[in-house]
Amino acid sequence: MDTLEQPDLTRYAALLPDTGEPGFGVYVHWPFCAAKCPYCDFNSHVRHQPVDQERFTAAFLKEMATVRQMSGPKTVTSVFLGGGTPSLMNPATVSAILDGIAKHWHVPDGIEITMEANPSSVEAERFRGYRAAGVNRVSLGVQALNDRDLKFLGRLHDVADALKAIKLARDIFPRMSFDMIYARPNQAVDEWERELKEAISYAVDHLSLYQLTIEEGTPFYGLHKAGKLIVPDGDQSALLYEATQEITAREGLPAYEVSNHARPGAESRHNLTYWRYGDYAGIGPGAHGRLTRGGMKIATATERKPESWLDLVERDGHGILDQEQLGYEEQADELLLMGLRLKEGVDLARWQQLSGRDPDPKREEVLLEHGFIERIGNSRLRCTPSGMLILDSVVADLAC
Structure with missing residues (x-):
């Protein structure tokens, strides 16, 4: 070709x-x-x-x-x-x-x-x-x-x-x-x-x-x-x-x-x-958003069916069905879930600020020993190529 x-x-x-x-x-x-x-x-x-x-x-x-x-x-x-x-x-x-x-x-x-x-x-x-x-x-x-x-x-x-x-x-x-x-x-x-x-x-x-x-x-x-x-x-x-x-x-x-x-x-x-866990406005049928308001992050989700969304917007000014205020622990979990997908990894200081704790040293040690994660200096944590193959398991272990 x-x-x-x-x-x-x-x-x-x-x-x-x-x-x-x-x-x-x-x-x-x-x-x-x-x-x-x-x-x-x-x-x-x-x-x-x-x-x-x-x-x-x-x-x-x-x-x-x-x-x-x-x-x-x-x-x-x-x-x-x-x-x-x-x-x-x-x-x-x-x-x-x-x-x-x-x-x-x-x-x-x-x-x-x-x-x-x-x-x-x-x-x-x-x-x-x-x-x-x-x-x-x-x-x-x-x-x-x-x-x-x-x-x-x-x-x-x-x-x-x-x-x-x-x-x-x-x-x-x-x-x-x-x-x-x-x-x-x-x-x-x-x-x-x-x-x-x-x-x-x-x-x-x-x-x-x-x-x-x-x-x-x-x-x-x-x-x-x-x-x-x-x-x-x-x-x-x-x-x-x-x-x-x-x-x-x-x-x-x-x-x-x-x-x-x-x-x-x-x-x-x-x-x-998304992966750095920033804010984003979600507009349209089935769109999701994350908006920080008053220091708290709000998760939004709109009506999925186009015609139903259209009717809601014309009546109420929006098609948002769900607005959920995310607690700090939930935000820390989402930050980890998204950030570990990236080669640059997760900002540990930001994760610690949200979660109020350090990563569990025993769990981190096991993952380090198996070569699934690595530290980038003292500021970031990321998955290795081997860890990317079992990303969901790594996230679950660190989030506990």
């Missing part, structure tokens, strides 16, 4: 530098898709009639105003338009949403503004419209680079569509990422290595590489339970993960998070806000 012309890797340098602080992000959820993928448990919905984008836009703006009252004045460090399939939005819808964010919060020039897109819904004119609206980074749901597995994953695009979308994204946007799913049924390590190297040859600065997981409530879950869908076992999954880490590091896109890889300086600012 022909490789694309190699990009100018200095194009993303204009992005505001990463300060290492969590920041404040705004997440906007567009819940509609052209089709539901059989592995997907995200809040996404298929509608066979055109979506009333003007009505939804007005609702997004109305909910923003309510969330702005909750958050108070903030400087936005990143915006993420996720879904669903945000590339089904009209450019005018995206422009109105970004204008609304700038109206309610301070949005400096040069922040990261990301939009998710599926190759099947990519058009050059639409992409140029998003760029004109202010989007400066696109994240493409490519998922595989062979037509057989794309069909298995329920994707509406083929490899030719994916390569067209990648080229358009690279031509139009300063920054671009795409997703791949591995640990598919019967996937051999050498097959994945070849596919991953091909993906890297197309990538600009960032790749998200996820192992296929079987989520309850999805069509794949039913097939798996019935024995009709067999995914790689733990040992094979570990081999695939290790090959992923080796190849991406060698090719200049090392992991900065368990599933995310970037050239140094091109890490996703928005996702770093």
Whole structure:
């Protein structure tokens, strides 16, 4: 397969530098898709009639105003338009949403503004419209680079569509990422290595590489339970993960998070806000948020069903169903859960301040002896590559 012309890797340098602080992000959820993928448990919905984008836009703006009252004045460090399939939005819808964010919060020039897109819904004119609206980074749901597995994953695009979308994204946007799913049924390590190297040859600065997981409530879950869908076992999954880490590091896109890889300086600012346990406003059906108010962190969650969310916003000014004040111990657990996903690890002083204690020395000693965690000086704690393979267990041990 022909490789694309190699990009100018200095194009993303204009992005505001990463300060290492969590920041404040705004997440906007567009819940509609052209089709539901059989592995997907995200809040996404298929509608066979055109979506009333003007009505939804007005609702997004109305909910923003309510969330702005909750958050108070903030400087936005990143915006993420996720879904669903945000590339089904009209450019005018995206422009109105970004204008609304700038109206309610301070949005400096040069922040990261990301939009998710599926190759099947990519058009050059639409992409140029998003760029004109202010989007400066696109994240493409490519998922595989062979037509057989794309069909298995329920994707509406083929490899030719994916390569067209990648080229358009690279031509139009300063920054671009795409997703791949591995640990598919019967996937051999050498097959994945070849596919991953091909993906890297197309990538600009960032790749998200996820192992296929079987989520309850999805069509794949039913097939798996019935024995009709067999995914790689733990040992094979570990081999695939290790090959992923080796190849991406060698090719200049090392992991900065368990599933995310970037050239140094091109890490996703928005996702770093989550993993560094910063605040973020969640706007739209099924969106979650974390807002600090009066020294306490509030977890918010909105109505998941789009039409029900729309009715609530038009009636009440927002679709928020849950507002939970998180105690310090809960915040410490969330900080640990998110931060240990990162190569930079967890700020121990911040964790100690929230939890009111030091890590249990006996539990830490056992994890250190087995090579699952390591200290970075006296200030940070992180998982080793071996620890990343059993991340959930490491978090559970340290949180006790």
